[in-house]
Amino acid sequence: MVPDSQPGARIETSAIEAMENTVRFRPRGTMLTLPEQIADGICSAILSGEYQPGERIREIPLASAYKVSRGPIREALRLLEQEGLVTFEPRRGAQVTELSISEVEQLFDIRAALSSLAAINAASNIQPGDLHQLRSLVAQMKQHAEAGGDAIHYTALSSQCGQIIAGAAQNPRLLTMLKSLWRQTLRYAQLGLHSADRRRESAQLWADLVQAIERGDAGRAGEINADTIRRSKESVLRLLRAQQAGAGDGGGA
Template identity: 30%
Template sequence: MSSPQVRKAVRRGLAHEAADKVRDAIFAGEFPPGSPLKEVDLAASLDVSRGSVREGLAILAQEGLIRSEWHRGTTVIELTPADIDEVYSVRAALDSLAARTAQTRADPAALAELDRCVDAMAAELASGNGPRLLALDIAFHDAIYAAAGNGRLTAAWEAIRSQVHLFQLSRITLGTEHYRARVVGEHRELAALIRDGDPEVLSQVAEEHVHSARRTLLEKLTVQVPLTSG
């Protein structure tokens, strides 16, 4: 069985370049959750040294996107109930704080960027491209953290961002109906509340936005893919 193909790195020997290419491949579905990642195969696919791949994988491990265990080697993280609950619970708390902070700090340009992201989501709905829609979704939340202007808060978001992306990708892979029906309306509501809304309502909406995604993912996995205990 041939190994999944990934784009060759543009620059040789750079760990971040290797990490970017492997991350892209994971998000493209080339390496589903639980898939092994072998240094020698990745080095050949990316046309970089094994040392660069090893350092790149270390970057992805710091992001929580992959795990290395002596008896299993390096694998893409799997979706277990415990992992899903942990990631989405942390995200709910961070997103709530980011939204409330952005509400007090966002300038007109930052607010306009939120609207631009939502408009792009609305335009993308007709294409049926779930991964592209998800990329715009993540960009919207990146914009909220940028508007909040808190470096440590942004660093906390970036620590789980790749895991959130993978989990959300799994959610839409299992079925896009729920996601597509709500994605534009929920993000437009968040943008409106950040612009001029009650802070407590904003906090509740931001948290429910995340918990709704968590519940949907767990339900779909339970029905379509037996979950391992975690």
């Protein structure tokens, strides 16, 4: 469900659309409740940067934009609270959670371990159609990175690759656990891909990963997928620590 207009929109429409295509992590055709549809829309706005960390999310403008009462908006925000994207503060209501170094360390370590297992299983189980999609996506990622494309669209492409590999692992419980992590880590992953050099490095790692899966080299595929996520984690931590140091010194970015 897309609102008529995004309240306080500050990001180009194509960027928000890219995130809307990424945040769902559900099979096409899945029936969603109204609050779930609204939660997806708010999530994409958070991930695209329309809502900044710590920013208040006002219910009335959202209700007007989605043409619903405040009830479904509040339910949608509670769903996002469960995912760690939103917190509720006394007398302030909902606001976007702040970026956290400890959260990065915890979430990315878990995701690296689970993603490694997904790649190992995918190397043995992947189907030709999935491989074709992966090759196409990696080609787009490399082209996007070399052309100096932005992090939002690059992250959308890499997330699609991750979903295909997780599905190809043919382990429903593993897929469920990864889905619970993806939306929580997307805004961090996007931050970790802030520079053109990082996106080029990432695109090459994805290309190496797809080649390993295609060869059926499960061990190598697992190593590369874990390494890809570890490098993203390290990049995010460097940025967050630099920001905190700058804030502590009273300086700018």
